[in-house]
Amino acid sequence: MIVKGFRVLAAEGPRVFLARVLAKAHGMLVRSAPRMLVSNDDAARVDWTARPPHLEDQITVREGPVDIAWVMSPPGRESGGHQNLFRFIDFAEKAGHRCTIYLYSSMVEQVSIPDVRSMLAKSAAYPNLAADIRMYEPDSGVHDSAQALFATGWETAYPVYLDTSRARRFYFVQDFEPSFYPVGTEYVLAENTYRFGFHGITAGGWLAHKLQSEYGMSTDPFDFAVDKTHYHVTNTNRRNEVFFYARPVTARRAFEFGLLALADFAAMKPDVTINLAGWNVSNWDIPFEYNNLASLDISKLNDVYNRCAAGLVLSLTNMSLLPLELMASGVTPVVNDAPNNRLVSDNPFIEYVPPAPLAIARTMAEIVDRPDAVERSIAMSKSLANVNWADSGTQFVEAFERVMSA
Numbered sequence: 001m002i003v004k005g006f007r008v009l010a011a012e013g014p015r016v017f018l019a020r021v022l023a024k025a026h027g028m029l030v031r032s033a034p035r036m037l038v039s040n041d042d043a044a045r046v047d048w049t050a051r052p053p054h055l056e057d058q059i060t061v062r063e064g065p066v067d068i069a070w071v072m073s074p075p076g077r078e079s080g081g082h083q084n085l086f087r088f089i090d091f092a093e094k095a096g097h098r099c100t101i102y103l104y105s106s107m108v109e110q111v112s113i114p115d116v117r118s119m120l121a122k123s124a125a126y127p128n129l130a131a132d133i134r135m136y137e138p139d140s141g142v143h144d145s146a147q148a149l150f151a152t153g154w155e156t157a158y159p160v161y162l163d164t165s166r167a168r169r170f171y172f173v174q175d176f177e178p179s180f181y182p183v184g185t186e187y188v189l190a191e192n193t194y195r196f197g198f199h200g201i202t203a204g205g206w207l208a209h210k211l212q213s214e215y216g217m218s219t220d221p222f223d224f225a226v227d228k229t230h231y232h233v234t235n236t237n238r239r240n241e242v243f244f245y246a247r248p249v250t251a252r253r254a255f256e257f258g259l260l261a262l263a264d265f266a267a268m269k270p271d272v273t274i275n276l277a278g279w280n281v282s283n284w285d286i287p288f289e290y291n292n293l294a295s296l297d298i299s300k301l302n303d304v305y306n307r308c309a310a311g312l313v314l315s316l317t318n319m320s321l322l323p324l325e326l327m328a329s330g331v332t333p334v335v336n337d338a339p340n341n342r343l344v345s346d347n348p349f350i351e352y353v354p355p356a357p358l359a360i361a362r363t364m365a366e367i368v369d370r371p372d373a374v375e376r377s378i379a380m381s382k383s384l385a386n387v388n389w390a391d392s393g394t395q396f397v398e399a400f401e402r403v404m405s406a
Helices: 002-012 014-025 040-045 080-094 113-122 154-162 185-195 205-215 255-268 298-305 322-328 357-369 373-382 389-405
Strands: 067-072 098-103 132-135 148-151 168-173 199-203 219-222 241-245 273-277 291-294 308-313 332-336 351-353
Touching: 040 154, 067 080, 067 154, 080 098, 080 389, 113 132, 148 154, 154 168, 154 185, 168 389, 185 205, 199 205, 199 389, 205 219, 219 389, 241 255, 255 273, 255 308, 255 357, 273 298, 298 308, 298 322, 308 322, 308 357, 322 332, 322 373, 332 357, 332 373, 351 357, 357 373
Parallel strands: 067 098, 067 148, 098 132, 148 168, 168 199, 199 219, 241 273, 241 308, 273 291, 308 332, 332 351
Antiparallel strands: none
C-alpha cells in the first residue's frame, strides 16, 4: 500500500495523492482535523456572498502583453490535466504574454521546486516554458505586477479569490470537479468556486454550457484537439487488438464498468487481445486475459494504438482527450453516450454507445469484424486533418485578451 501511494504521488502529483488519501479516510472511524486539497483556513475565509473591494476594481489591459499569474497544484509526471494546462500557458507565452506559475498545496510536506523543474524537463508531455515556478505564499500573494490571475483547479480558486491583487480573475476549467467527490464537504467547496465571479475558459462546450446555465458564470470554451506529431496511422493492415483506458484510481473513468463490458467482449471475441493502459492494474482481479501496459510514456502510445481496432474510453464527467488521439491513430473510440461527451465532439467516427456492458461489448466486436476496417481506420484519421491544438490556442488567447480589455 505504501509503495502504491508513492507511485500515485510521483506520477499524478500531490493533488491526486491527497484525493486518494481523503477517499480512504472517509471510511475510517477515528477522525483527525479535516484535510482537503484546499487549506481549511482558505476555505473558511472565502465569503463569496460579499465580494471584497479588490475584486470589484480589477485591472484592464487594452494593449500590449499581459503579466499572468497561474496558481496550480504541483504537477505530476502523468497528470494529463497539468500537461494540458502547460500547453495553454505555452500558447499564452507564444502570444507575447508573461507568465509566472505559483504552486499551491495544503499538504504539510514541502514541495521541491527543483524536483518539479527536473520532472518537467524530462517529460516529453510537458512543453518548455519561460515561466518562473514559485510556491504560492498567502502572506505575500502573487507578484505586484500581475495583471491577470488564473485559478486552475477548484482548490486554487480559494487563494485566487483571497489574493489582494487587483489582477483580473480567470478560471481555467477542465472538468466539473464537484463530481470527483461524494456529495459532501469537498463537493460543496468545489461547486462554490463557480460562484466566485471569475471568467471561465473551459475545455469544450459542455462545461461552458453547464457553468453558464447552472451557475451564471461567464465562459468561453476552447475545442478539444490532437497532437498529430504523436498520433498518426502507421498500420494499414487489419487489427486484432483493442484498447481500454484503465484508470481504477480515477472514479470518473468507470474502470469497474469497463471491466464488465470487456468480460462480455472477451467471451464474444476470445481471439482478440485486450490491452489495458493508464495504470498498473496488476493488483486487481480481472476476469479475462489482458495485456497490462500500465502507464506508458507518450512516445509509446502510438505504437500501441496502431495495433488496435477499437478503444474503450469511458468518461462520466467531461470528455477525455483520448477519443481524438485514438482516431488520429486509426482506432475507433467507443464512448459512453451522454451530453458531457457529445457536446465536446460530434465526430461521426466516435461510436457513442448507451452505458450498458453488453451493448458496449457488441459494438466493440462489430468494429473488429468490419469488412471495411482498414479503409475506415484511414478515413477517421483523415477526418482530423484540420483539428489542431494551435486553433484551440488561438481560441484561448482571443478570449483571454477580449476579457482583459473589457
